[in-house]
Amino acid sequence: MFRGKGVHLQNRTIQKKDYIMKHKQLSNNAMLSIASFFKKVVFTLIFMSVISANAQVGTEKEFMWDSISREYIEYVPESYNASQPTAILFMLHGLRDSMQNKIELSGMLPFIDQQGWIIVVPQALEAEVQMLGQTFSLGGMWNAGMVVSVMGLTIAPNENVDDCGFLMALLDTMKVRYNIHPDSVFFSGISMGGFMAQRIAIDHSDKVSAIVSVSGTIATAISNRMPETNVDVMHIHGTSDDVVTYDGANFSLDPFGSFNIGLSAEQTVEYWRSFNGCIETPRSCVYNDTKDDGFTFERYDYSGGNARVAFIKVINGEHDWYASSEQYDIGYAEEIMKFFTGQMPTNVGIDPLSEIETVVYPNPTADVVNITCRQIITDIDVYNIEGRLVYHCTPAANNCSIRMSGQKNGIYWAKIHTEEGSATKKIIVK
Numbered sequence: 001m002f003r004g005k006g007v008h009l010q011n012r013t014i015q016k017k018d019y020i021m022k023h024k025q026l027s028n029n030a031m032l033s034i035a036s037f038f039k040k041v042v043f044t045l046i047f048m049s050v051i052s053a054n055a056q057v058g059t060e061k062e063f064m065w066d067s068i069s070r071e072y073i074e075y076v077p078e079s080y081n082a083s084q085p086t087a088i089l090f091m092l093h094g095l096r097d098s099m100q101n102k103i104e105l106s107g108m109l110p111f112i113d114q115q116g117w118i119i120v121v122p123q124a125l126e127a128e129v130q131m132l133g134q135t136f137s138l139g140g141m142w143n144a145g146m147v148v149s150v151m152g153l154t155i156a157p158n159e160n161v162d163d164c165g166f167l168m169a170l171l172d173t174m175k176v177r178y179n180i181h182p183d184s185v186f187f188s189g190i191s192m193g194g195f196m197a198q199r200i201a202i203d204h205s206d207k208v209s210a211i212v213s214v215s216g217t218i219a220t221a222i223s224n225r226m227p228e229t230n231v232d233v234m235h236i237h238g239t240s241d242d243v244v245t246y247d248g249a250n251f252s253l254d255p256f257g258s259f260n261i262g263l264s265a266e267q268t269v270e271y272w273r274s275f276n277g278c279i280e281t282p283r284s285c286v287y288n289d290t291k292d293d294g295f296t297f298e299r300y301d302y303s304g305g306n307a308r309v310a311f312i313k314v315i316n317g318e319h320d321w322y323a324s325s326e327q328y329d330i331g332y333a334e335e336i337m338k339f340f341t342g343q344m345p346t347n348v349g350i351d352p353l354s355e356i357e358t359v360v361y362p363n364p365t366a367d368v369v370n371i372t373c374r375q376i377i378t379d380i381d382v383y384n385i386e387g388r389l390v391y392h393c394t395p396a397a398n399n400c401s402i403r404m405s406g407q408k409n410g411i412y413w414a415k416i417h418t419e420e421g422s423a424t425k426k427i428i429v430k
Helices: 028-032 099-105 109-116 162-175 192-203 265-275 334-341
Strands: 020-022 060-063 068-075 086-092 118-122 126-131 134-140 148-150 153-155 178-190 212-216 232-238 251-253 258-262 283-286 294-304 307-317 358-361 368-383 390-393 397-401 408-417 420-427
Touching: 020 118, 020 397, 028 265, 060 162, 068 162, 086 099, 086 109, 086 162, 086 192, 099 118, 109 334, 118 162, 126 153, 134 212, 148 258, 162 178, 162 192, 178 192, 212 334, 232 265, 265 294, 265 307, 265 408, 265 420, 358 420, 368 420
Parallel strands: 086 118, 086 178, 178 212, 212 232, 232 307
Antiparallel strands: 060 068, 068 118, 126 134, 148 153, 251 258, 283 294, 294 307, 358 368, 368 390, 368 397, 368 408, 408 420
């Protein structure tokens, strides 16, 4: 599969000033009303970097879709050669963010300039919700399939906005305008943009080669859908993310409780591993700890299927974009480009993690499902598709039988814990 011009990026150092996109929590006063539910930090990008007064990056353009004028930034590097097919990368911003911030702060441009790729950075439409007789603005928000229940009210912001259609129509236009290789169509996004990239991969897998999502999982409302064909997927998530939580894509808001908005980080990876037919046990490694950044970056590579799946787990990582390896052990921009170009090594020269080998059978099941593991199982947590815990046990043994006949038909996720690590397995009840 074509992945750009194949320039080796592993040892490249970004020369541009490093930026970090930081998501801050709003004040405690924002929790006093339901309106604060939408103004909380969920998906909100508040950038702590100071942007110098440089010339605008790329060209702002408009595109008519569904009788609405949609905005986007088009960036064509000087290295683009119209006589050679090249790749195109769509970069999707988070909630309440802008296309200008996304392209300026991503750290991607040095790599794009080197590869000669085209970048498209679209702008989401403003979203509003009607609650308590008032209209609340949420800022720019993608229709990524987000549905939330608040005090008995079902809210799906921008549910009537056809963002998938807009992005695919824009892709078709770019293919006419430039020499785009059909096997090198990439999407990346952070937070709400990550959720949208996941939806694009599910709903339009026939047009997308690969996606990378940072801190944005698969929205619960679309998690039962299946793509038409296989897609290369990499997911990046911090274990200390308090905006889109690692374990359940949940967040808490007093006094209304905890809200689920999508699959957990590991459930999202398992969704794609299972669909792409990759092996259950990944090759795993830890990146060299070269910076005093307080983080540990682990990577899991799933192979043997019809498409690649990779997962970067950031121990102590928050809801941030760690752009450059000049400041952190790794730079997201560089790792994303390695994944898209097929140059991510299967071993980065460090100690492999313990592999938790588990077997789940029969699966699908109508009654009892058995779980066996070569290590002693300390805990098993089973979650439904909405991320709610439906079963817990402490086997203290190598095997365990779980009765699922009392559960509704559908997909469940079993998180199996041992003293050496954990594994997440999908269980289907029929």
